[in-house]
Amino acid sequence: MTQASDKRTKVSDSELRKFVGYHLKRASNVIQADLAETLREFDLRVLTFSALVLVEENEGLSQTQLAEVMGMERPNLVAIVDTLENLGLVVRDRDAADRRAYELRMTAKGTSVCTRAKAAVRQHEAALLSTIDEKDREALIALLAQIRSITT
Amino acid sequence: MTQASDKRTKVSDSELRKFVGYHLKRASNVIQADLAETLREFDLRVLTFSALVLVEENEGLSQTQLAEVMGMERPNLVAIVDTLENLGLVVRDRDAADRRAYELRMTAKGTSVCTRAKAAVRQHEAALLSTIDEKDREALIALLAQIRSITT
DNA sequence: TATTGTTATACTCTATAACTATA
DNA sequence: TATAGTTATAGAGTATAACAATA
Numbered sequence: 001m002t003q004a005s006d007k008r009t010k011v012s013d014s015e016l017r018k019f020v021g022y023h024l025k026r027a028s029n030v031i032q033a034d035l036a037e038t039l040r041e042f043d044l045r046v047l048t049f050s051a052l053v054l055v056e057e058n059e060g061l062s063q064t065q066l067a068e069v070m071g072m073e074r075p076n077l078v079a080i081v082d083t084l085e086n087l088g089l090v091v092r093d094r095d096a097a098d099r100r101a102y103e104l105r106m107t108a109k110g111t112s113v114c115t116r117a118k119a120a121v122r123q124h125e126a127a128l129l130s131t132i133d134e135k136d137r138e139a140l141i142a143l144l145a146q147i148r149s150i151t152t
Numbered sequence: 153m154t155q156a157s158d159k160r161t162k163v164s165d166s167e168l169r170k171f172v173g174y175h176l177k178r179a180s181n182v183i184q185a186d187l188a189e190t191l192r193e194f195d196l197r198v199l200t201f202s203a204l205v206l207v208e209e210n211e212g213l214s215q216t217q218l219a220e221v222m223g224m225e226r227p228n229l230v231a232i233v234d235t236l237e238n239l240g241l242v243v244r245d246r247d248a249a250d251r252r253a254y255e256l257r258m259t260a261k262g263t264s265v266c267t268r269a270k271a272a273v274r275q276h277e278a279a280l281l282s283t284i285d286e287k288d289r290e291a292l293i294a295l296l297a298q299i300r301s302i303t304t
Numbered sequence: 305t306a307t308t309g310t311t312a313t314a315c316t317c318t319a320t321a322a323c324t325a326t327a
Numbered sequence: 328t329a330t331a332g333t334t335a336t337a338g339a340g341t342a343t344a345a346c347a348a349t350a
Contacts, residue, residue: 011221015209015270016202020277020289021183025198026223028180030302030348032171036316044317050168057167064331069163070255071178074317078333100326100331118167125172126303132295137172139244140295143288144175150182150280180320188339199340216308225342230310252349253306 033126036125042117043087049117051080052106055090056114060103062095089113178301190276194269195239201269203232207242209267212255214247241265244295 016022032046039049047070054066063081067074081104084090089110091103106114127139154169168174184198191201199222206218215233219226233256236242241262258266281289 006161006266011206012208012219013206013209013221017293017297019273019298020281021180021198021292022202022302023189023293024180024183025298027174027299028173030300031176046173046213047317050174053167054163054165057165058163059162062331065163069165071181072317074332075320076318077336078332092286095331097192098331100324100327102332121171121173128170129299132298133201136291136295137226139288139291141169141172141175143292144170144172144179146155146284147179147281148175197339214308224340226309226342227311228341246307250350251306254309 015075031125031152034128035121039117042113042120044117047080048083049121050053051077052089052109053118055084056111057076057102059105060093061112064103068109083108085114091096096131100120156158158272183277185250186276186280187273190272191269194265194272196225196265196269199232201273203229204236204266205270207256208258208263211257212245214255216253216254216255236262239265 013022019088035046035049036097039045042049044052051066052068053067055061058065058069063077064074066081067077070077081090081092085092088107091105091107093105095103165174187198187201191197191234194201196204202222203218210217215229216226218233219229222229233242233244237244237275240259242257243257243259245257246256269293284292
């Protein structure tokens with residue numbers, strides 16, 4: 001029997017659809033999966049890409065600062081910075097004023113990869129969200145930013 | 153030195169904020185964390201809660217059907233159904249017509265827990281999103297559903 | 305042959321506790 | 328003592344390959 005059983009009319013998720021969290025997670029999964037695929041050609045994951053963009057925009061910041069702005073714990077950042085350093089995209093400079101800390105800086109290659117990766121992500125996201133007009137996209141971002149800013 | 157260094161003006165994420173995926177992930181993290189906390193008193197995680205609600209709405213469905221509607225691979229569902237069965241919330245009934253498959257059914261306890269958990273989630277979500285009016289919340293859900301439906 | 309459920313496995317993301325070296 | 332980075336570890340979520348039982 002290759003086809004579905006007769007009793008298998010259809011599976012409904014209408015109860016779950018009442019919850020914003022359900023929609024949020026499913027939508028996030030779609031975008032994250034596309035994002036991960038887009039970044040693969042640069043040997044970047046979503047988190048290493050985010051970290052790279054943040055270092056570029058805030059050169060010299062410490063790992064503690066990076067962890068804070070990324071909303072994650074410091075230990076989880078070590079492997080991310082290790083990866084970026086091993087790829088030759090970022091360097092750890094000892095902070096002369098506080099020798100416990102590092103100042104994270106871009107390499108020339110890091111800046112180049114960052115620019116190209118951002119362009120690729122912009123392009124893929126635009127294609128993926130092409131059915132949503134500019135006004136709705138801005139409204140969506142505003143609502144998501146509002147949710148994110150909830151302290152809990 | 154307890155306070156921040158002078159050079160630490162502020163860390164900016166304005167570059168990342170250009171991407172919908174960034175906002176989506178951060179917002180999703182906030183809601184999922186609250187959801188997980190809400191479900192803890194019922195010994196449920198986000199995925200076991202989702203599965204429980206889906207079994208209640210579609211009694212007799214198979215694990216393959218459940219995996220499909222949840223958007224995940226079959227192997228990952230085994231532990232979820234195991235957990236629900238161990239909690240006494242769901243039972244695996246052998247399908248008489250196809251003895252390879254199970255029909256997933258609610259227990260009385262499962263129905264009771266499901267009803268109370270859904271109420272708790274509704275309540276926590278309403279409180280969390282209280283600053284977003286009904287119209288915006290519906291617009292948000294519509295946009296998220298549209299993104300989710302992208303096949304990729 | 306193909307499908308259902310399963311085991312084994314691996315990768316990613318997230319979190320906490322405890323260590324080291326500096327401050 | 329307190330902080331920056333680190334190690335070790337654990338819990339979740341997700342994915343693929345391969346197997347036994349059944350179709």
